[in-house]
Amino acid sequence: MSWVQRSALVTATLASLLGASAVEGPAASAATYNSCDISGCSDAASANSTWSSLGYPTSRGWYDWPDGECSYAGGTYYNDNGELPSGDTFYEYDVYPRACGAHRDAYRIVVDFNTGEVWYSPDHYSDFYEL
Template identity: 75%
Template sequence: MRRPQLAWAKRLTVLIAAVASVLGVSAVNGPAANAAVYGSCSTSGCSDAASANSTWSDLGYPTARGWYDWPDGECSYAGGEFYNNDGQLPSGDTFYEYDVYPRACGAHRDAYRIVVDSNTGVVWYSPDHYTDFYQL
């Protein structure tokens, strides 16, 4: 029996998702529409996020996407520009995203991010890939 052919758009979507998965890149770059934003950070992981922020700051907050050498011999990923598509963070500003936890270069990324407002220097921690934001 012949399998039904996928429409070209569906095949393209599957291909993009597969490539993004292999590269460790999320196909979704914006926060959830119902993201919560908190003016302070009082959840677990805040101290780890602050420590990661300090290291990223020491590296000059690189804006190019990619793996960067971390002080302990591992790597961490700078995700490039964060587009704030749902407007949870201040509108009109430019943001960059960075992983919180280092790992081996090229390893699968987790959901923990910091987002830096390059206009104001304010840093946000998201422990759940942009569902919640906590200001550091």
């Protein structure tokens, strides 16, 4: 196998492991819903309440949670695919607390610092449900 073939195989393997495709074009835009009535919405609303009580920290990192666990503030959400209102400033936060430093899951809330609107994403930014 030539180095070009090996390189292509490694690239395709890495893309597959990361959930991407080396052959497809850009991902389709996420779906955005103006209400939240799916499983997890009440957990997202509860997490939002706690993050709000912490003043919505804007620095990335682990923050102490009321039950002795931690939750992660992910910092700026860049809205690169334009799913949410353009030109606004967004920050993202984990929904489910865990031990500090533990592996993060895909559940997020995204807060629009311009309007105060909050969205729940149960699938790491593939869909957004307004809380």
